[in-house]
Every structure is written in C-alpha cells, then in structure tokens.
Amino acid sequence: MDSALATTDPADLHAGQEHGHVSLPQHRHHFETVEQQREAGSFGMWLFLLTEIMFFGGMFFAYLVYRNWYYPAFAVASNQLSVSIGTLNTMLLITSGFCMAIAVWAAEMRKRSLLLAMLMLTTLLGIVFLGFKSSEYYEKYELHHIPGNNFNVSMFTNPAGYGIKEAPLPPDMAQKTQVFFFLYFAMTGMHALHMIIGLGLLCWLIWRANRGDFSSGYVAPVENFGLYWHFIDIVWLFLYPLLYLINRHPLH
Amino acid sequence: MTDQAIHDHANPSMHEPRSEQAQLHIVTPAQYLVVYLVLIALTALTCAAAFVDLKWANAVIALAIACTQVVIVVLFDMHVAYQSRLIKLTIGAGVFMFLVMVTMTLTDYISRSWGMW
Incomplete structure (x- = not known):
C-alpha cells in the first residue's frame, strides 16, 4: 500500500503504467473512475457504521426497557451526574467534529498545513473530552457508584443524609440504581473506547498528512475517518440527553 | 429520428455509464460553520429545557432536539445530502x-x- 502512495517515485509510475494508466491512490486500476472508487469507499464505510448503529442500538434499547421497569432508581441515579460536565463535553465533541469537517475540506482543497492543524485540534479536543470523562468516572469510583460488590446504595436510601433533595428509595429499588450505573458505564465506556480508537487513528492520519499523502487529491482516509468521528459524535448526542437530562424532573 | 434517439437526446446522461455516482460535492467551511453554530445552539436549548418542569414533555423535547441534531450531522457533516x-x-x-x-x-x-x- 505504501509503495502505491508514493506516486512521485518513478519506479511506481512505471509499475502503474503496466496496466495502461498511472495508478494513483485515489484511482486504483481496478476502478473505472475516481468517483467510482470514492463512492465504493463511502459505501463500505457506511455499511460499517450501520453495524455500529446496531451495536450501540442494543444498549440504547436496554436503557429504554430498564428505564421503564426501574424508573425511580433511574431518575435518582441519573440526577447524580453532573449536567455542567456533560454539557461541556457535548460542546467539546461538537467542536471537535467541526474541526474534523474543516480537516476534510482542507484535504479536498489540498491545504496541507490547515489539514494538519485541524487534525491536531480534533485530537486535542478529543483528549480533553476523555479527561473530563475520566474525572467523572473517578468521582463515581470514590462514591462507590460503580456496580459490583463495593456498590453503596446509602445515598439512594438516605438522600437527606447526603444533602440531596430526592425522595428516599426503598432498599430493593435502591439496588436497581446499579442497573442505571451499569448501563451508564457500558454506554459511555464503549463510546470512550471508540474515541480512544479514533484518537489512535488521528495520530496515524496526522503522520500521513504530514508526509503529504493527503495533499494531492487523495482524500479517502481523511473523509472516511471523518464519518467515523461524526458517528461517535452522534452516539454522544443521544447519550447526553438520555443519561444527563431527561430525569431532572421525575414524573410523579 | 427514432424514439430511442429522442429518448436519449432528452437524457444525455444515459450515455454516461458513470452518471449514477454522485459528482463530488465539496461542502464549504461557511456551511460547516452554520451547522456548528446550530448544533451548539440546540445543545444549549436542550440543556435549558431540562431545567424547566414540563412533565412528560421533558423527555420528548430532549429526544426531538437530539434527533434534529443527528439529522443535521448526518446530512451535512457526513455529506449524506450530497x-x-x-x-x-x-x-x-x-x-x-x-x-x-x-x-x-x-x-x-x-x-x-x-x-x-
């Protein structure tokens, strides 16, 4: 793959010409046109993203069902999350997505330094997001709100003792807050894992962009990574209201 | 002129086997900026709405705003519209x-x- 990308190498040009035309990374010889290759790439990326929708969809479905079953536990547990950190993180991710979109434009316009700057900004904002996320996780760890043997329900059976204005839950319902926190960690954890993978890919893209791979009309890796990064954005756009917002005013 | 020729004349693209692929459409930074500002505004709106007691409507509004944001991202940031x-x-x-x-x-x-x- 690397050799095909170094199109300025005369040896590669010669190898490409054996098939009757110059083989560019954005137009490999088994594609009729540049547009056809581009569309095939987008199509494949979207098929992958559809499997991701199914994957995250399963967790959203579990959230829907359990929220209906254990509504009081979900409302109280959800209200222990910090809306300000959640909102800030949402803004950070949207900004990161904006930088990624500009990066795709920069690659299309063959602006190497702008592309590099935008990819780095995207990475930086992603890292800050994960920083806030881990501080939230650490708070839950200190409060013993991570599901398992060390889970502590006393904040939910005796909220007044912790200065929290919530109705106390009966002990069996208070145990169900573990279901909320399990889904919270599973959903935000899988989202964070996708971001960590994305940050790894961003480093790879920065390295290649710096080498000039994406400044001569070859945009596919940047564009398809953009789709992935925006998909992560989309997942968070649903996680944010579901986990942080919709239980502020429990139905009575 | 045969019927086929007239038909072809009306649809010059039929001679182009590549016409089914969308031509490359480059979304401009100005468009991305508008999308970005709309997304930020909607995030502020959904956050503010969560602090007003609207009974059952809280969840409906939050999810409606999230769906709107996602459709905007899919159509423009992810280029599906083009x-x-x-x-x-x-x-x-x-x-x-x-x-x-x-x-x-x-x-x-x-x-x-x-x-x-």
Whole structure:
C-alpha cells in the first residue's frame, strides 16, 4: 500500500503504467473512475457504521426497557451526574467534529498545513473530552457508584443524609440504581473506547498528512475517518440527553 | 429520428455509464460553520429545557432536539445530502431495519404482562 502512495517515485509510475494508466491512490486500476472508487469507499464505510448503529442500538434499547421497569432508581441515579460536565463535553465533541469537517475540506482543497492543524485540534479536543470523562468516572469510583460488590446504595436510601433533595428509595429499588450505573458505564465506556480508537487513528492520519499523502487529491482516509468521528459524535448526542437530562424532573 | 434517439437526446446522461455516482460535492467551511453554530445552539436549548418542569414533555423535547441534531450531522457533516441514491437508500434501509428490530423486540416486552395492568 505504501509503495502505491508514493506516486512521485518513478519506479511506481512505471509499475502503474503496466496496466495502461498511472495508478494513483485515489484511482486504483481496478476502478473505472475516481468517483467510482470514492463512492465504493463511502459505501463500505457506511455499511460499517450501520453495524455500529446496531451495536450501540442494543444498549440504547436496554436503557429504554430498564428505564421503564426501574424508573425511580433511574431518575435518582441519573440526577447524580453532573449536567455542567456533560454539557461541556457535548460542546467539546461538537467542536471537535467541526474541526474534523474543516480537516476534510482542507484535504479536498489540498491545504496541507490547515489539514494538519485541524487534525491536531480534533485530537486535542478529543483528549480533553476523555479527561473530563475520566474525572467523572473517578468521582463515581470514590462514591462507590460503580456496580459490583463495593456498590453503596446509602445515598439512594438516605438522600437527606447526603444533602440531596430526592425522595428516599426503598432498599430493593435502591439496588436497581446499579442497573442505571451499569448501563451508564457500558454506554459511555464503549463510546470512550471508540474515541480512544479514533484518537489512535488521528495520530496515524496526522503522520500521513504530514508526509503529504493527503495533499494531492487523495482524500479517502481523511473523509472516511471523518464519518467515523461524526458517528461517535452522534452516539454522544443521544447519550447526553438520555443519561444527563431527561430525569431532572421525575414524573410523579 | 427514432424514439430511442429522442429518448436519449432528452437524457444525455444515459450515455454516461458513470452518471449514477454522485459528482463530488465539496461542502464549504461557511456551511460547516452554520451547522456548528446550530448544533451548539440546540445543545444549549436542550440543556435549558431540562431545567424547566414540563412533565412528560421533558423527555420528548430532549429526544426531538437530539434527533434534529443527528439529522443535521448526518446530512451535512457526513455529506449524506450530497451522496448518490445508492448510499442514501442503503443508510435509510439500515436505519429502518434497526427500527424494525427495536419494534419487534418491544412487542415482547409490551405483551408479557398483557391484561395485567
């Protein structure tokens, strides 16, 4: 793959010409046109993203069902999350997505330094997001709100003792807050894992962009990574209201 | 002039085997900026709405705003608005399939205690 990308190498040009035309990374010889290759790439990326929708969809479905079953536990547990950190993180991710979109434009316009700057900004904002996320996780760890043997329900059976204005839950319902926190960690954890993978890919893209791979009309890796990064954005756009917002005013 | 020739004349693109692929459409930074500002505004709106007691409408409003944001991201940031029909249809079919699976699974949960509420 690397050799095909170094199109300025005369040896590669010669190898490409054996098939009757110059083989560019954005137009490999088994594609009729540049547009056809581009569309095939987008199509494949979207098929992958559809499997991701199914994957995250399963967790959203579990959230829907359990929220209906254990509504009081979900409302109280959800209200222990910090809306300000959640909102800030949402803004950070949207900004990161904006930088990624500009990066795709920069690659299309063959602006190497702008592309590099935008990819780095995207990475930086992603890292800050994960920083806030881990501080939230650490708070839950200190409060013993991570599901398992060390889970502590006393904040939910005796909220007044912790200065929290919530109705106390009966002990069996208070145990169900573990279901909320399990889904919270599973959903935000899988989202964070996708971001960590994305940050790894961003480093790879920065390295290649710096080498000039994406400044001569070859945009596919940047564009398809953009789709992935925006998909992560989309997942968070649903996680944010579901986990942080919709239980502020429990139905009575 | 034969009927076929007239038909072809009316659809010059039919001679182009590549016409089914969408031409490359480059979204401009100005468009991305508008999308960005709308997304930020909607995030502020959904956050503010969560602090007003609207009974059952809180969840509906929050999810409606989230869906609006997602559609905007998919159409413009992810360029679906400018893709070929093949890709649009594939995405639509995939999302529809997801909704079918959610609905079919929900029928089980809804009908388990049928008549006992």
